[in-house]
Amino acid sequence: MTDTRGGGDERAGSLRAIALSAYGPTLLGSTGAGAVSPIVAISARELGASVGVAALLVGMMGLGQLLGDLPSGALAARIGERRALLVAAVVEAVGMLVAALAGGLAVLFAGVLVIGLAGSLFGLARQAYLTEAVPVPMRARALSTLGGVHRIGYFVGPFIGSLAITRWGTESAYAVGGVASIAAFVLVLVAPDVTRSAERLAAAGAPRSVASVLIQHRHVLLTLGTGAMCVAGARAIREALVPLWAESVGFSPAQTSLVFGVAGAIDMALFYPSGWLMDRYGRVAAAVPSMVVLGLGMALLPLATSLVAVTAAATVLGVGNGLGAGLIMTLGADASPADGRTQFLGGWRLCADVGRAAGPLALSGLSTIMSLGASAVVLGAGALVGAGWLRIWVPRHDPTRGTATSGR
Numbered sequence: 350m351t352d353t354r355g356g357g358d359e360r361a362g363s364l365r366a367i368a369l370s371a372y373g374p375t376l377l378g379s380t381g382a383g384a385v386s387p388i389v390a391i392s393a394r395e396l397g398a399s400v401g402v403a404a405l406l407v408g409m410m411g412l413g414q415l416l417g418d419l420p421s422g423a424l425a426a427r428i429g430e431r432r433a434l435l436v437a438a439v440v441e442a443v444g445m446l447v448a449a450l451a452g453g454l455a456v457l458f459a460g461v462l463v464i465g466l467a468g469s470l471f472g473l474a475r476q477a478y479l480t481e482a483v484p485v486p487m488r489a490r491a492l493s494t495l496g497g498v499h500r501i502g503y504f505v506g507p508f509i510g511s512l513a514i515t516r517w518g519t520e521s522a523y524a525v526g527g528v529a530s531i532a533a534f535v536l537v538l539v540a541p542d543v544t545r546s547a548e549r550l551a552a553a554g555a556p557r558s559v560a561s562v563l564i565q566h567r568h569v570l571l572t573l574g575t576g577a578m579c580v581a582g583a584r585a586i587r588e589a590l591v592p593l594w595a596e597s598v599g600f601s602p603a604q605t606s607l608v609f610g611v612a613g614a615i616d617m618a619l620f621y622p623s624g625w626l627m628d629r630y631g632r633v634a635a636a637v638p639s640m641v642v643l644g645l646g647m648a649l650l651p652l653a654t655s656l657v658a659v660t661a662a663a664t665v666l667g668v669g670n671g672l673g674a675g676l677i678m679t680l681g682a683d684a685s686p687a688d689g690r691t692q693f694l695g696g697w698r699l700c701a702d703v704g705r706a707a708g709p710l711a712l713s714g715l716s717t718i719m720s721l722g723a724s725a726v727v728l729g730a731g732a733l734v735g736a737g738w739l740r741i742w743v744p745r746h747d748p749t750r751g752t753a754t755s756g757r
Contacts, residue, residue: 367478367479367482367483367491369536369540370431370478370536370537370540370541370542371475371478371479371482371491371495372494372495372498373533373536373540374434374438374471374475374533374536374537375475375495375498375499375502376498376501376502377502377529377530377532377533377536378438378441378468378471378502378529378530378533379498379499379500379501379502379503379506380502380503380505380506380509380525380529381441381445381502381506381525381526381527381528381529381530381533382464382468382502382503382506382526383502383503383504383505383506383507383510384506384507384509384510384513384522384525384526384529385445385448385464385506385510385522385523385525385526386410386503386506386507387507387510387522388510388514388519388522389406389407389410389448389461390403390404390406390407391519392448392451392457392519392520393406393407393454393457395519396451396452396453396454396457397454398454402454406454406457406458406461407461409458409461409462409465410461410462410464410465410468411465411702411705411706412462412465413461413462413463413464413465413466413467413468413469414465414466414468414469414472414702415469415699415702415703415706416462416465416466416469417465417466417467417468417469417470418469418473418695418696418698418699418702419559419695419696419699420695421433421469421470421473421474421691421695421698422473422559422691422692422693422694422695422696422698423556423558423559423691423692423695424436424470425470425473425474425477425691425695426556426557426559426689426690426691426692427556430474430475430477430478430481430691431474431478431537431542433470433473433474433477433691434471434474434475434478434533434537435534435537435538436470437467437468437470437471437474438467438471438530438531438533438534438537439530439534440463440466440467440470441463441464441467441468441471441526441530442527442530442531442534443463444460444461444462444463444464444466444467445460445464445523445524445526445527445530446460446523446527447459447460447463448460448461448464448523449520449521449523449524449527450520460523464526467530469698469702472698473691473694473695473698474691475495476492476495476678476681476682476694476698477690477691477694479491479492479495479678479682480492480682480685480690480694481690485748485749486628486749487628488628488679488682488683489623489624489625489626489627489628489632489635489675489679489749490621490624490625490627490628491624492624492675492678492679492682493620493621493623493624493627493674493675493676493679494620494621494624494675495675495678496620496674496675496678497617497620497621497674497675500613500616500617500620500674501617504613504617506525509525510522510525513525556689556692557688557689557692558692559692559695559696561689562686562689562692562693562696563692563693563696565686565689566684566686566689566693566696569684569746570696570697570700572742573680573684573742573743573745573746574696574697574700575700575738576636576680576735576738576739576742576743577677577680577681577697577700577701577704578700578701578703578704578707579640579704579731579732579734579735579738579739580636580639580640580673580676580677580701580704580735580739581677581700581701581702581703581704581705581708582704582705582707582708582711582735583640583643583644583647583669583708583728583731583732583735584643584670584673584705584708585704585705585706585707585708585709586647586708586709586711586712586728586732587643587646587647587666587669587670588709589708589709589712590647590650590712590721590725590728591605591608591609591612591650591659591663591666592605592609593712593716593721594650594651594653594659594721594722594725595608595659597721598653598654598659600656600659604656607656607660608656608659608660608663609663611660611663611664611667612660612663612664612666612667613667614667615664615667615668615671616667616668616670616671616674617671618671619668619671619672619674620671620674620675623635623639623671623672623673623674623675623676624674624675624679626672627675627676627679627749628749631744631747631749631750632676632679632680632683632743632744632747632749633739633740633743633744633747635672635673635676636673636676636680636736636739636740636743637736637739637740637743638669638672639669639670639672639673639676640669640673640732640733640735640736640739641669641732641733641736642665642666642668642669642672643666643669643670643673643729643732644669644729644730644731644732644733644735644736645665645669645729645733646662646663646665646666646668646669646729647666647725647726647728647729647732648725648726648729648730649662649665649729650662650663650666650722650725651721651722651723651725651726677701680743680746681693681694681697681698681701682694683746683747683748684697684746685697711728711731712724712728715727715728
């Protein structure tokens with residue numbers, strides 16, 4: 350077994366070398382997306398949409414990501430990670446402009462869908478870029494930091510968007526997003542390409558098709574990919590469950606925001622410890638505890654009725670989410686083959702995005718046949734089953750433990 354823990358100075362240097370090119374665009378892009386996310390439904394309502402149509406429009410961003418996952422893998426394989434980041438920034442800026450100028454719901458739908466498509470390409474290219482640029486012993490910390498920077502951007506973005514809206518109106522939030530996208534483009538353009546993606550593409554020749562890569566590695570996608578789907582689903586359920594429970598016990602919107610803010614602060618604080626844990630003790634050391642804590646938090650939430658109790662339960666869920674910061678990206682990077690990496694990551698991200706979409710749908714479906722509290726308990730039990738699934742499959746593809754199999 351190869352020692353994966355030496356050379357700390359060299360690995361720290363690797364992170365410093367890619368910090369500007371990897372984390373800078375991520376911070377800018379997520380800040381722009383964070384500025385836009387809270388006002389998509391408001392924009393729809395201002396254009397005359399019903400509540401149902403407005404909710405559907407909010408879902409267009411997630412649909413755009415789903416539709417963009419596989420094409421993003423194919424495009425990044427053809428033009429390289431760095432150029433894919435540049436294309437994503439331009440496409441996102443165009444989507445922001447379309448949404449800002451939308452005079453009707455159809456145009457707004459189109460703009461939000463384009464923003465989602467760009468987000469898919471941006472996310473895949475950043476993950477592939479870091480997978481290529483960072484050595485395996487530092488991979489989880491690099492990717493968990495990427496997830497942490499993304500969280501920080503989403504946290505800061507709404508405040509910047511709110512300031513712009515107060516001064517110039519609702520559409521100005523999209524302008525904030527557009528400016529952030531252009532700034533990300535410029536940053537990628539001027540930052541050095543430490544992966545030398547253009548040289549690698551020239552040496553590799555014609556890229557493989559997405560279908561051939563996914564068929565070859567179908568076993569990984571059906572096993573470990575199912576685990577990623579469970580993780581993404583549990584996270585999405587958390588985001589929907591906490592505000593619904595807070596509303597059901599009579600909290601005001603301000604109180605609900607406070608609960609989310611406290612839990613979010615804990616979540617953000619754990620991104621680097623999560624990566625350190627995965628690099629030092631293996632991926633399962635974060636994967637299983639993250640899902641166990643999420644499951645217990647969901648199951649305990651129905652017992653909470655006071656502000657303090659709900660905040661405590663939400664904080665438990667925040668700890669579970671924070672423990673898994675960067676987990677899905679790290680598992681995907683570990684399982685990705687050198688030949689056809691971006692095509693594989695497109696399929697990997699599709700697994701996660703399906704889970705992200707399915708989680709709230711499961712909550713919605715269960716809550717129609719049982720109480721919200723009972724639904725939370727059932728879904729919490731499901732998260733614990735997901736933890737067991739991860740315990741079986743994660744060690745088989747963990748390069749830090751010397752047990753990774755080649756069944757990809």
